[in-house]
Amino acid sequence: MIRACVIVFPGSNCDRDVKVAIEAVTGRPVQMVWHGDSEVPASDVIVLPGGFSYGDYLRCGAMAANSAIMRDVIAKANAGTPVLGICNGFQILTEARLLPGALMRNASLKFICRDVTLRCETDDTPFTRCYRTGQVITLPIAHADGNYFADQETLDRLEGEGRVVFRYCDAAGSVSAAANPNGSQRNIAGICSENRRVLGLMPHPERLHERLLGGTDGRRMFESLLVGFAEAMSA
């Protein structure tokens, strides 16, 4: 039985959405964990949800990255527990240095809330195994600070190690400046850690996990976890 938990920071606002999405796919209750706790309960996946933790004070995710619970999230991530950071969760993962780079103000300076098309660049992560490498999917973005930045050396390393997981593209899958909503370097929408078990992405899979919401492309991210878990259990 897969055990998932969602960390709740003051200002998180997608925590319950992602809980609903995971429960719909796994059929198992998701545990909510408060940021002031010092220990994450035994989990097969930890989710850092979207929102505006600590009001985005100082920098998006900076305060949350230093909260009590994050010490244990970092320890568990380093020990191999899969960690998924969505939107503000991605910002927290970079601020906590679990992922390289930083998310800066959108090049347009505008808050962008709309569906985008993405190309899944690798199915080799616990979160993308139910997608096909090269598959074009639609997910919504909703952020003011999603402009991914890293120095050239870091970008080259990410590309070389196949750690760019999602890229903004057009409907045909072509990665172009016109398809880049926020100015991200190399159209990067999501990256994973060296051990591939920590994924951060700006788009919101939990917001398109069932037909009633307008699409199901996000659902496969949570199905991926379930498939991986079932395999690990039968191994």
Next chain:
Amino acid sequence: MKALIRITLKPGVLDPQGKAIEGAIGALGIAGVGEVRQGKYIEVDLGAADEAAARATVERMCKDLLANTVIENYAYDIVR
């Protein structure tokens, strides 16, 4: 003692807010303005015993929290 801390984007890191400010200055009809870069200014009261201790404290808070050294530089003065 007090630390006067300035946090700025590293050279080469795009600064869309600075660009927008640059445009707004131009819109005021003020000529002769080159590139504008914006950042943060933070004042911190310190209970440190001496300046060396104050500097060590400020270094730590800058590195661990106040600046994101992936994209930002920091500089500071310690004043009495």
